[in-house]
Amino acid sequence: MPEDKKKKQFNYRYFLQTRQYLVVTLALAGISLLLGILFLFPGVGKFQELRSEQAKETSALNTLVNKRQTLENVESTNLYSLKDRINTILPSNKPVLPLVREIERVSGETGVIISEFGVAPGEISTVSAEQKAQSSSTRPRLIQNKDYDGIQTELVLIGKIDSINAFLKGLNQITPLTQTTQLALKSANQKLASGSAEPVNNVFEASLTLTSYFFLGQPITAGQTLPSDVKFDPQIEAQISNFRFPVASDGQQLQIEDGGKENLFQ
Amino acid sequence: MPTVTINFLRQRRKQLTALQETDKKYAMVLGYVTGGVVIAMIVIFVVNFFFRQQLERLKAKQAAEQNKISSLASVEVEYITLAQKASDITELLKDQGVRQKGLEFFTTLFANNNVTVTEVAFLEDGIIQFQISTKDVFQFNALLNQLQSDQVLAEYPNIAVTDLNRGKSGTYNAAVSVHLAVATPTPAAATKKKVILDDNGKPVE
Numbered sequence: 001m002p003e004d005k006k007k008k009q010f011n012y013r014y015f016l017q018t019r020q021y022l023v024v025t026l027a028l029a030g031i032s033l034l035l036g037i038l039f040l041f042p043g044v045g046k047f048q049e050l051r052s053e054q055a056k057e058t059s060a061l062n063t064l065v066n067k068r069q070t071l072e073n074v075e076s077t078n079l080y081s082l083k084d085r086i087n088t089i090l091p092s093n094k095p096v097l098p099l100v101r102e103i104e105r106v107s108g109e110t111g112v113i114i115s116e117f118g119v120a121p122g123e124i125s126t127v128s129a130e131q132k133a134q135s136s137s138t139r140p141r142l143i144q145n146k147d148y149d150g151i152q153t154e155l156v157l158i159g160k161i162d163s164i165n166a167f168l169k170g171l172n173q174i175t176p177l178t179q180t181t182q183l184a185l186k187s188a189n190q191k192l193a194s195g196s197a198e199p200v201n202n203v204f205e206a207s208l209t210l211t212s213y214f215f216l217g218q219p220i221t222a223g224q225t226l227p228s229d230v231k232f233d234p235q236i237e238a239q240i241s242n243f244r245f246p247v248a249s250d251g252q253q254l255q256i257e258d259g260g261k262e263n264l265f266q
Numbered sequence: 267m268p269t270v271t272i273n274f275l276r277q278r279r280k281q282l283t284a285l286q287e288t289d290k291k292y293a294m295v296l297g298y299v300t301g302g303v304v305i306a307m308i309v310i311f312v313v314n315f316f317f318r319q320q321l322e323r324l325k326a327k328q329a330a331e332q333n334k335i336s337s338l339a340s341v342e343v344e345y346i347t348l349a350q351k352a353s354d355i356t357e358l359l360k361d362q363g364v365r366q367k368g369l370e371f372f373t374t375l376f377a378n379n380n381v382t383v384t385e386v387a388f389l390e391d392g393i394i395q396f397q398i399s400t401k402d403v404f405q406f407n408a409l410l411n412q413l414q415s416d417q418v419l420a421e422y423p424n425i426a427v428t429d430l431n432r433g434k435s436g437t438y439n440a441a442v443s444v445h446l447a448v449a450t451p452t453p454a455a456a457t458k459k460k461v462i463l464d465d466n467g468k469p470v471e
Contacts, residue, residue, distance in 0.1 A: 022292070024296075029296055032300045032303045043307065043311065047314055071345070077345075080345070168369060185373055185376065187380065215351055
């Protein structure tokens with residue numbers, strides 16, 4: 001009986017001596033599995049991760065290179081070549097004086113008489129204070145939800161209908177960009193000596209409300225994508241070329257004109 | 267009695283040798299497999315190391331480009347501002363020509379017929395609306411005939427006359443809505459202001 005028990009127990013020494021290659025096979029299989037699970041499969045996953053990250057970073061680098069090249073060559077873009085015109089048509093500050101000057105010029109050219117004139121520019125301050133205030137959400141605005149705002153001008157014109165139409169047409173060519181937002185038209189009345197009024201032939205009175213636009217701007221964040229070069233629609237470009245841009249020295253007094261007197265108080 | 271083989275050891279030895287040969291083959295195969303796994307591990311390690319180096323070089327280049335772009339920040343702001351302005355100018359000028367033409371056409375037509383225009387409003391969907399007033403029904407009738415003439419309809423086929431009413435002194439008031447060939451509303455439409463004139467043509471407060 002004890003001899004049967006000894007026979008049933010596994011003889012490891014005998015197994016190792018006679019089946020050493022099987023032991024080696026099993027050991028190699030275990031090592032391969034361990035290496036695969038611990039290093040090979042994670043390594044392959046890491047490789048894919050690094051490859052996609054490299055593609056992403058290469059694309060980001062290309063974007064930065066294109067941006068840098070565009071900024072270095074900005075003067076060759078169509079947009080930059082129109083910079084002065086664009087900034088005059090839609091200035092970044094309230095263009096009250098240029099507006100008044102242009103309205104006066106157009107009325108002179110078309111022969112209409114401005115009997116009433118009123119402009120409400122709101123607060124006027126330095127350019128930096130203006131831009132800071134304009135970004136405030138509590139500031140009252142004429143035009144909502146846009147990155148531009150407007151100054152309203154109200155005027156009453158008297159003239160023939162052709163002159164009034166020419167004035168309206170001329171307004172489309174002044175800078176800053178101005179549009180007629182309200183119009184009322186009636187025959188002009190001439191006051192008689194008797195105190196009554198009668199209509200004057202072919203002369204009309206037009207009450208206009210104009211809106212002149214200026215740019216408010218939106219905050220520009222670092223890393224913002226650069227817009228591609230802008231080419232205006234041919235129709236828009238034709239309209240822009242019709243604008244009359246004031247010459248810098250046009251109408252500006254650069255020195256005191258004293259009429260030749262030494263003592264201005266004589 | 268069972269047959270006893272005297273030379274059982276030889277047979278046992280033969281069996282064992284066959285088993286050992288099989289074990290050797292498996293060991294060889296597994297040896298190759300393990301070698302392959304180790305080589306693959308080394309290759310993956312080297313490739314990953316190469317990719318990491320490349321990534322670091324890419325990030326260094328990105329930092330250099332970013333520094334150059336930062337030095338051109340003022341140019342960037344100016345360029346983006348110009349692009350925004352160009353977009354706004356396009357939006358504002360888009361329908362201006364058509365509106366101007368329509369305004370000129372109808373103000374001339376009304377003026378030639380001695381009709382008073384008390385208000386002009388630019389509504390959505392490219393509609394321009396004139397609030398008009400004629401001194402009597404005959405003038406109003408003449409105006410209607412003009413608006414329905416071939417000359418006017420050829421230019422502006424969609425004209426509607428609505429809100430007709432008679433004033434105390436016999437004036438006839440109506441709204442003339444003209445559909446211009448524009449697609450977008452103008453931002454200035456929000457500033458519509460109603461002006462009511464009395465019989466002497468003065469604004470009522």
